[in-house]
Amino acid sequence: MEEVRLMKGNEALAHAAIRYSADGYFGYPITPQSEVLETLEAEMPWDTTGMVVLQAESEIAAINMVYAGAACGKAVFTSSSSPGISLMQEGLSYIAASELPALIINVMRGGPGLGTIHPSQADYFQACKGGGHGDYHMIVLAPSSVQEMCDFVGLGWDLAFKYRTPAMILADGIVGQMMEKVVLPEQRPRRTEEEIRRQCPWAVTGKKGRKQNVGTSLELDDDKMEQNNLRFQRTYREIEKNEIRCECTNTLDCDYLLVAFGSIARICEKVMEMAAEEGLKLGIVRPITLWPFPYAQIAEAAKGVKGILTVELDAGQMIEDVKLAVNCNIEVKHYGRMGGNVPTPDEVLNALKELFINEKK
Amino acid sequence: MDINDIIKPENRIYKRPSLLTDSHMHYCPGCSHGVVHKLIAEIIEEMGMEESAIGVAPVGCAVFAYNYIDVDFVEAAHGRAPALATAIKRLQPDKLVFTYQGDGDLAAIGTGETIHAANRGENIAIIFINNAIYGMTGGQMAPTTLLGMKTATTPYGRRADLNGYPLAISNLVAQLDGSCYVTRQSVQSPAAVRKAKAAIRKAFENSMAGKGTSMVEIVSTCNSGWKLTPEQSNKWMEEHMFAKYPLGDLKNV
Numbered sequence: 001m002e003e004v005r006l007m008k009g010n011e012a013l014a015h016a017a018i019r020y021s022a023d024g025y026f027g028y029p030i031t032p033q034s035e036v037l038e039t040l041e042a043e044m045p046w047d048t049t050g051m052v053v054l055q056a057e058s059e060i061a062a063i064n065m066v067y068a069g070a071a072c073g074k075a076v077f078t079s080s081s082s083p084g085i086s087l088m089q090e091g092l093s094y095i096a097a098s099e100l101p102a103l104i105i106n107v108m109r110g111g112p113g114l115g116t117i118h119p120s121q122a123d124y125f126q127a128c129k130g131g132g133h134g135d136y137h138m139i140v141l142a143p144s145s146v147q148e149m150c151d152f153v154g155l156g157w158d159l160a161f162k163y164r165t166p167a168m169i170l171a172d173g174i175v176g177q178m179m180e181k182v183v184l185p186e187q188r189p190r191r192t193e194e195e196i197r198r199q200c201p202w203a204v205t206g207k208k209g210r211k212q213n214v215g216t217s218l219e220l221d222d223d224k225m226e227q228n229n230l231r232f233q234r235t236y237r238e239i240e241k242n243e244i245r246c247e248c249t250n251t252l253d254c255d256y257l258l259v260a261f262g263s264i265a266r267i268c269e270k271v272m273e274m275a276a277e278e279g280l281k282l283g284i285v286r287p288i289t290l291w292p293f294p295y296a297q298i299a300e301a302a303k304g305v306k307g308i309l310t311v312e313l314d315a316g317q318m319i320e321d322v323k324l325a326v327n328c329n330i331e332v333k334h335y336g337r338m339g340g341n342v343p344t345p346d347e348v349l350n351a352l353k354e355l356f357i358n359e360k361k
Numbered sequence: 362m363d364i365n366d367i368i369k370p371e372n373r374i375y376k377r378p379s380l381l382t383d384s385h386m387h388y389c390p391g392c393s394h395g396v397v398h399k400l401i402a403e404i405i406e407e408m409g410m411e412e413s414a415i416g417v418a419p420v421g422c423a424v425f426a427y428n429y430i431d432v433d434f435v436e437a438a439h440g441r442a443p444a445l446a447t448a449i450k451r452l453q454p455d456k457l458v459f460t461y462q463g464d465g466d467l468a469a470i471g472t473g474e475t476i477h478a479a480n481r482g483e484n485i486a487i488i489f490i491n492n493a494i495y496g497m498t499g500g501q502m503a504p505t506t507l508l509g510m511k512t513a514t515t516p517y518g519r520r521a522d523l524n525g526y527p528l529a530i531s532n533l534v535a536q537l538d539g540s541c542y543v544t545r546q547s548v549q550s551p552a553a554v555r556k557a558k559a560a561i562r563k564a565f566e567n568s569m570a571g572k573g574t575s576m577v578e579i580v581s582t583c584n585s586g587w588k589l590t591p592e593q594s595n596k597w598m599e600e601h602m603f604a605k606y607p608l609g610d611l612k613n614v
Binding site for chain 2 (some may be wrong): 023024026052054056057058060061062064065066067068069071072074076090091094193204205206207208209212213214215216217218
């Protein structure tokens, strides 16, 4: 049954995965997301649900274990943080190209390089524009609360299995580390092998009663490989049509629009309150799916506004998509902090005034 | 006696394994891969595990192993086959899970996955084709290339001071507590083929018995890469490869 708990975002990911009937987790420790593996090992789900939990020798091994598990039709996932996710990019490309469902969690830290262990959102490009090789996309979900960390595990798997594509939870280090109340879902039973054979006729389960199944991304016939690519693209168009999610707050009547995702959208709510006290009306669009991106929703919310500020923990990545959303017809500016710094609401409000209001005086 | 009196099912002493497909193999004439593929197909059939065998194909010449051995397969990224096999076996413990890898795949880019899968004692069988060269990419130096051996990237012969030493990775794997059976075999003669078959069968049985990781190294030829005829290759292998990679069991517990 459902259970109300107080816990970190990273812990919620682990509990949610067990309850959403995960078959396997393969991961490697890296700050700030090591609590996912630690929580799973402490919960010992192999004794209760039969879930496999394995600390791999590297992120490269972990993502390839996920690739194989996904090829078996299993609900498998991994979690890491930015440098580890960089190591996984080849595997992600293979999973996408083999049309397999998998869940990948990136609790972002500041880069580039070894960077810092503190929060960041600077993996936006990598996650949304295809960090690995070739033309592929992942569904990218951006949680802004511990509850969403929990909920997006189930949502991520549902979408991944529906479209046979990898889904990523792109969380910033703040959401991973902060503690909040969370309602954990009921325990779902894991699927039996028979159910997997029925639901995933492509799965590698041993060729009982059918012809050979092969999980592969290899196709040396140019025309067939082009057809594969066209099929991937059709899936992506379908996802863009059906799966865009975003949250609009106060966007029907506002002077300026803030666009932010993850924990930064929560900071923007405070900015909006503070601005209202000064008589300045702000609206917020929080993209929940970063890919597919809510272009139309932002264009709609931006009607009549004087300007748009994207607030990001990076040097300005999502701003490119926001500019595309409004075709550069409205002034779009960026305010961001880097290096693991997180802006205060004051700072964001002052930045908005500096960039749009004071400058024009 | 008419020939039709002889060709009867009860007189048949040998047949093509039913799991070996009719696909035209892309391997060069004289290559060892075809023989080892046949052995694997034969053993899976003899063990009655057609419906529960899952192979992991490598990157390299055997990348299309699944076109020839008619069981379920997953095609790995270069070197990652033991990681894939780890997940498949842990998620489906009742399946017979094996990898099929060459020396570049297993002993260079995939050394980490090989060592750690064996060290965890994953209940998988690793079939390792060691022909001391990168065949598919055109005959470059492999970790197992012998000193002095000419390849596309050691055109004057492998030098220890420039390229390091040939790696006997099976000896390393035999040192690990998680491995239960490590053996080195070859397939250049009927007697050798019979021994190799027994070794692969033992590896498969070990993995189903949960005894840990088994690895069967097949010291092989690559006559195209070695620029020798198939017959010369077999002789060259016996004279040079066996000195560095002596045949026999390295571990059997």
